[in-house]
Amino acid sequence: MTLLEVSGLEVHFDTPEGVVKAVNGIDFAVQEGETLAIVGESGAGKSQLVMAIMGLLAENGGASGKAEFRGRDLMQMTPKELNSVRGRNIAMIFQDPMTSLNPYLTIEKQMTEVVMHHQGLRREEARGHAVEMLRAVRIPDPEERIRQYPHEYSGGMRQRVMIAMGLLCQPDLLIADEPSTALDVTIQSQITQLVGELREKTNMSIILITHDLAAVAEICDRVIVMYAGVAVECGSAEDIFYRPQHPYTRGLLASVPRLDRVLDDDLHAIPGNPPNLLELPSGCRFRDRCSEVMDKCVKKPPVWVSDGGRMSRCFLPMEGGKVAPEPGSQKEPSNHLDEANPASPADGEGAV
Template structure:
């Protein structure tokens, strides 16, 4: 099956006063039609930069896309003119941003912000756009959608604002939805509601989803595959079962060990990942995780590990997977 989205050797940097920060360093992945893929990793690893590069929302300068391709439905988005890209944003690719309060326009009603997308991409009349917007508000679970249509963002709660963002992102039935931390700062009850909305909309419309998150619990509930990012690179990829049950990269194992779990013994302590990520203005020559890895070897400091296939769907970039590497406890 032809991938809906395919990214190859994407490299993005930011030119700042102190030099050049290499935020994304040669990542490659794909998303199939109807698939939900998670991108996980700690803050600053390049998750949101990747999403904004797909949407072509990075200001240039200071950002610069050095090389790579982003193919969506066969088109390389990096080669399109801005006018062509505007016809794709919101229509074929929708995006839910981290903070709906700063993403929504405080001077416009919620209804107007949704109908604006429909007017631009679907060329609907005012009455048709209003009807579709109210349907979308009802679909994402906002009570009394007809009256809420005329309200402003400050009149909505945090969870309702996020639902309004989802309604706006899905108004044109996009083929791909990028959800950048869609449940950040929401309580667990609202998080569960947002996840139910995303899953039901994925089933109804067949929408592919890229979920960017820190919360591995959300990943287990919603996604099919997981990409683990660290220091601007994808260090492990696999199905959610492979990542949760048989993690191969020390960073992935560290993430899972540092999470509280209901099946963990009360006497079993959480194990943090000690140290800090590398400075991406001066990235290390070898594995970016070697300084924080208890199993690092001399070669880890010198050479970047290549991606090693563990199965047909599971791979990791770690020298411990090399046939000549020593055995370590996992």
């Protein structure tokens, strides 16, 4: 069943240099129990996309479109309604575990506050529940450690605490924004493993945001790849990792230094830099860096081509042989997403 359905979502920011469109019309759905990865480089719009859904955009930001959570549009909710959804139904984990905990409060205070507020538990019950959660994320001696302050925890432990806090109210959806990026590789793999286990134990849906495809290979069911504010490819984990279609996805995969491969002389790199969102190139946003750029890529932006839940925003033919329509045959592309397929990407897909 569909838990969250996002359609036509746009996010923009008013800046002194002009209006920046951070997210330029995106559609996706998250099924119950599914883990969706949203992958992209800095500036791709992946974090702002979820910030918009959670109603947490900065003051100069605005969003339009729909984000229906169990049929209710989060974008139309009053702050009070949103507050009751956030934390209880949807929990979010931020990138930096150092700065997302309050240094003045003990872990106990910060954790019990959440459940006392949302579930009306008494302090003692809340404490027991919090200790349980800390145990679930494998904090040693949770009864002791819950009395400590954040600075007494290491980086990896703090991120575990953040995950435990996210899980306190048993949310239906957990959004994790680069949960392991600020951590050491050894701790990164422990956190990934933990998220993977939680996903198996609970029926929670997870949205994982990351710039590192390799980090999510193990635990995601489906992947959306974003570039410069638009989705460029979407498919099951197997599709994206074994049969990537879009040159950007292929480039990202090839840039990962791998220890399980023979050493080549040079690492594959995607040339150039992501475009400035205020000075986007005409046509395809990736064309300046694309190894397979064609004449038509300069003239018109490619549209979403779908092939049974699998989509790519590129003129190159999909592996199944389906070719993108010629630019001339399409309606004039507006700033809005050119909808080749208005159905949600997840239709007919489900969890793998």
